[in-house]
Every structure is written in C-alpha cells, then in structure tokens.
Amino acid sequence: MARRAADHGLRLPAGAIGAMRAQLPHVSERVMSAVISEVPSYTNAFDSRMAETIRNAVELALGGFLSLASGRRSTDPGAPGATAATGSYQLGRGEARSGRSTEALLAAFRIGARVAWRELSTAAVANRVEPAVLVDFAELVFAYIDELSAAAVAGHADERATLGRIRRRRMERLGRELLLGTGEQVVGAAAEEAGWAIPTTLTAVLVPEAHARSVLGLLPGGTLQLDEAAELADGTTLLLVPDMHDRRRAVLLRALGGHDATAGQAVAWLDVRRSYERASRARRLGLGPDTDLHLTELVLTSDARAREDLRVRVLAPLAEVRPATAEKLVETLRAWLRHQGRREGVAAELVVHPQTVRYRMAQLRDLYGDRLDDPDEVLAMTVALGMPVRPVPGGRVSAARPPSRPGRPAPRASPPRPGR
Structure with missing residues (x-):
C-alpha cells in the first residue's frame, strides 16, 4: 500500500x-x-x-x-x-x-x-x-x-x-439463561457481561425465522434473540422484548402485525419463562397474535386430557340418548350456561323458538335432575362445555369459541342462574 x-x-x-x-x-x-x-x-x-x-x-x-x-x-x-x-x-x-x-x-x-x-x-x-x-x-x-x-x-x-459477534454470543447466552430460569445472580452477571440494561418486564414473542430480521428492526435495541434453543420448534425464532407492558403493548402488537407472530404476556424480566410457555402453547393451538385475548382458551386447554375426562363425566347422562338428539341437547345446555338460564337469550343464539328451549331444558332436567342447580356441577359443565375441543393431527388440541349465529354478537361466558 x-x-x-x-x-x-x-x-x-x-x-x-x-x-x-x-x-x-x-x-x-x-x-x-x-x-x-x-x-x-x-x-x-x-x-x-x-x-x-x-x-x-x-x-x-x-x-x-x-x-x-x-x-x-x-x-x-x-x-x-x-x-x-x-x-x-x-x-x-x-x-x-x-x-x-x-x-x-x-x-x-x-x-x-x-x-x-x-x-x-x-x-x-x-x-x-x-x-x-x-x-x-x-x-x-x-x-x-x-x-x-x-x-x-x-x-x-x-x-x-x-x-458484534462477541456481543451476539453474550446476548444469546443471556437469553438462554433467562429461559432456563437460572437465578438472578447468574442472569445478572450474564446481563452485565453483555452490556444489557436490565428492564422492568420482558415479553416473549415467537416469530418465523424468515420474519425475524424485519420484526427486530421495529423492536427496542435491547431485544434478545434465540434461534437455536432446544425447545423452539423448527423454523421459529424467540424474541425477548424489554418493557413493552401496559400501553406499550399496543405498539408491540402493531409491530408484529403481518408477521405471523405470537406474543406472550409481559412479565417481570426474571419470569420470562412464563411468557414463553404461554406464547408457545398459544402458537400450538393456533391462537394469536395477542395471547392476552385468549386466556379462556388457554385455561381450558391447559390440561386437554383432564378436560376431556371432565367432558365425558358431564355428558354421561346423555349416553343413552340418540346422537342427533344428544347433539341438540348439548348445544342447548351450553347456550343455557352461557346465558345464565335466560330462555330468550338461548333461543336467540340457537335461532329456535323459546318453547323449543323450554322443551329441551325439560329433557335435560329429566336427565340431570338437581345437578343443574348445584353450583359445583354447573361450574364443571361450564368448563367442560365452554368451548368445543377437538383433536388435530399430531396429537395436539385445537380450541375454538362456541359457534354464534351470523349477525349476532358472540354471547358472554358467564355462570348460570340455576332454576330459571
């Protein structure tokens, strides 16, 4: 030169x-x-x-x-x-x-x-x-x-x-320590080594690898990225996003729009494992991108086998009823639970005459007896029938809200008032 x-x-x-x-x-x-x-x-x-x-x-x-x-x-x-x-x-x-x-x-x-x-x-x-x-x-x-x-x-x-390579390695190590929940002392040391400012909260976001770079450009500079954690599904990147709680969550969700992302809840930074687990389960269920809007589904699917066992027990009185009749009675019982026993609301949801609701509820009372007035039994029925649960390929569970009629708002999920 x-x-x-x-x-x-x-x-x-x-x-x-x-x-x-x-x-x-x-x-x-x-x-x-x-x-x-x-x-x-x-x-x-x-x-x-x-x-x-x-x-x-x-x-x-x-x-x-x-x-x-x-x-x-x-x-x-x-x-x-x-x-x-x-x-x-x-x-x-x-x-x-x-x-x-x-x-x-x-x-x-x-x-x-x-x-x-x-x-x-x-x-x-x-x-x-x-x-x-x-x-x-x-x-x-x-x-x-x-x-x-x-x-x-x-x-x-x-x-x-x-x-850049050194810092990326340190940031990846920090993300793994947070995900493993290794304790404040170990994670704090990793954060100091990486030069990472400790936030108040972290939110776990799962996004396809192909979208990771685009999404990162819209998120705070302290966002941690994990591409190869053992728990991640193939082709998925985990982002741990700092301080996007309260009103800032709306900003996060706007940034994730159109990127097939799933955001867990904002949690204290050392508890980010909880946010990751929620986002991961919501993604498997096909929910999202905002898991805060799907808490009912997440609760009801937290133990799919237990809920299926509960469903079998709750529907046991219908075992001897013809399948077509049983299906209508289950539909009516679910609507009755959701509308707190109000016959007009049940009839409107099912698009049937109130007298039809009266007739079906009479059949259900013959089958269930006093169980329809027992608060514990009513709670069990509400959980078991709160939303349909069906198996999907791969042994996972797919959850969906109960069907509502076109042109009508989805009914509220609330406990019934026995006896009405």
Missing part, C-alpha cells in the same frame, strides 16, 4: 526532509489540536488511554511519509510505509472499541491531512522546493493519507464485526 504511494517518483532534497523531520512533534500537536476542536467525537479522546495510541499513530504516519518523500522504497513489511499502515489499521480497531464511528475517523484523517499539508508545505517552500516538485509533494501527501485512512477503516470494520 505504502509502496504504491511512493510510485510518484518524488524525491525531496535532503535539507527539506531534515527541516520537516525536525518539525514533526510540532506538526503532530497541531494535527491533534485541530482534530479535537473540529470533530466532536474526539473532544475528550486525548484525556483517555487512547491519547498515547493516537499520538503515536500520528507521529508514525508522518515519519513514514517523510521516509517515502525522501525516496526510500522497500517491500519489507517493517518498512516505514507498511508500519504506518499497520498502525492505522490498529488505530481503527481501537476507535471502534472506543465507540467512535467511521465517519468521525475519516473526518479526523481529512483534518489531519489538511493540517499536515499546510505545515509541511510551509517547510518545503522555506527550503526552496521547486513548484513542480511541490505539486508532486501535495499529490503524495493526499495519496498517502487515503491509503492510511483506508487501512484505519478496514481495522474499524474488522473490530466492529468481532465485537
């Missing part, structure tokens, strides 16, 4: 080179002062441990440049130009670790080139360097700075990539 800068064929007089070399400490200070005053990111840089590194890089770059300007060429990696390029590369890495951007870094190089040219050209003119040589000298200055700045940007990019 430095060898290409020397291909201009420039060779300054030894006297001019000596005069410039004598001024290098002064030029270095002028460069650093200009950078401090003109680039906001560097305002306090020279009060830190990086100050000596930056100062050395500036002096090394200027020294390497004068060696090239004197006509010295070498393919030796330890030659002045190559050494300066290596120094610039390491400077770029250090600036990335300090959190400064490539824009700030390039601005510093531009200002450094301007100041160095002004100071060194003044010395060249004072030593009677011919105008034609001075033009070549200017070209060499800026070609040299371009090469050093390119090396610095490469170092900055490499360090950012390294830091």
